[in-house]
Amino acid sequence: MTRISGERIAQIEARFGKLQALMASGTLVGDEFVQTAKDYAELEPVARAAAEVRRLRAELEVLEGLMADNESDPDIVKLAAGEAETVRERLPPAERTLAIKLLPRDSADNRPAMLEIRAGTGGDEAALFAGDLLRMYTRFAEEQGWKIEILSANAADVGGFKEVIASVNGSGVFAKLKFESGVHRVQRVPVTESGGRIHTSAATVAVLPEPEEVDVQINDNDLRIDVYRASGSGGQHVNTTDSAVRITHIPSGLVVTQQDEKSQHKNKAKALKVLAARLYELERSKAANAEADARKSMVGSGDRSERIRTYNFPQGRVTDHRINLTLHRLDEILEGWGLNELINALTAEDQAARLANMDMAG
Numbered sequence: 001m002t003r004i005s006g007e008r009i010a011q012i013e014a015r016f017g018k019l020q021a022l023m024a025s026g027t028l029v030g031d032e033f034v035q036t037a038k039d040y041a042e043l044e045p046v047a048r049a050a051a052e053v054r055r056l057r058a059e060l061e062v063l064e065g066l067m068a069d070n071e072s073d074p075d076i077v078k079l080a081a082g083e084a085e086t087v088r089e090r091l092p093p094a095e096r097t098l099a100i101k102l103l104p105r106d107s108a109d110n111r112p113a114m115l116e117i118r119a120g121t122g123g124d125e126a127a128l129f130a131g132d133l134l135r136m137y138t139r140f141a142e143e144q145g146w147k148i149e150i151l152s153a154n155a156a157d158v159g160g161f162k163e164v165i166a167s168v169n170g171s172g173v174f175a176k177l178k179f180e181s182g183v184h185r186v187q188r189v190p191v192t193e194s195g196g197r198i199h200t201s202a203a204t205v206a207v208l209p210e211p212e213e214v215d216v217q218i219n220d221n222d223l224r225i226d227v228y229r230a231s232g233s234g235g236q237h238v239n240t241t242d243s244a245v246r247i248t249h250i251p252s253g254l255v256v257t258q259q260d261e262k263s264q265h266k267n268k269a270k271a272l273k274v275l276a277a278r279l280y281e282l283e284r285s286k287a288a289n290a291e292a293d294a295r296k297s298m299v300g301s302g303d304r305s306e307r308i309r310t311y312n313f314p315q316g317r318v319t320d321h322r323i324n325l326t327l328h329r330l331d332e333i334l335e336g337w338g339l340n341e342l343i344n345a346l347t348a349e350d351q352a353a354r355l356a357n358m359d360m361a362g
Contacts, residue, residue: 108209122201131160139336146170188313
């Protein structure tokens, strides 16, 4: 693993010291205060990790000096040797923690995210599974203290969804959910199956970081906006006005429809929000593909056509195929609170891959 130099650690601590002094000075106002507070919050965990590495290295240097001193008391040498062994064990994990914190961060990690779930192969069973996945992510979001809002939902007759789009807001949403993009497969016996045969169905998940206004500029001239009467299940659900909105972004060919709200303006606003997220992800993908030496992450590309996970009901297990991890905790994972173990494992694998790439580059 790449060793972080003492000079680099000194630079980190010096920078953090300046930010601490600025925050304590009481002279910062407005945007300057906001930016400094943000920089301070981002650097604090890095500075703490750097300070721990510096402390352990300094302690080991003193102990090794005692052990090398011919005039040292034998009992002191023995004691120093034991302490040095402990420090040597603690130093590599501390250096790894610092290296991970110094890895380049995805600028979108702290963004809210657009969560899109679509039923795939499997008919009614796929729609029911899409509903299970929405429930899992909703429960997980609640566990994290996030807010989740359904923007658009196309419910299936048997239950579940043909398609559902939600906005997830909170701290570090995209960082936690970004590895969920791909094909999720379910193996179970449908309630309609009298013979007890296991069916395989699938649903596609896409997690897109939500852009800020400066990230995506949508030109009104690039849009074709069609309004029409929303479809429904009859009775009070059928609108008598043209409130449904279909927005086509002509340069990219992206199409977004929205009909959940009774107000045409609200439907248009939601559709534009979804469109902005998809355009932002399109630009991010282009930028990543343009890098000739772009890393191929061990946890997959996030391609929505890539099968990433299988939920096997008869065996009560969930397998993530990207990292060959199987957990026999299907119920807990589908309840949301068990999902953290999978996400943490995927994050750790991604960090390990990036550290390995950094070592090879260095």
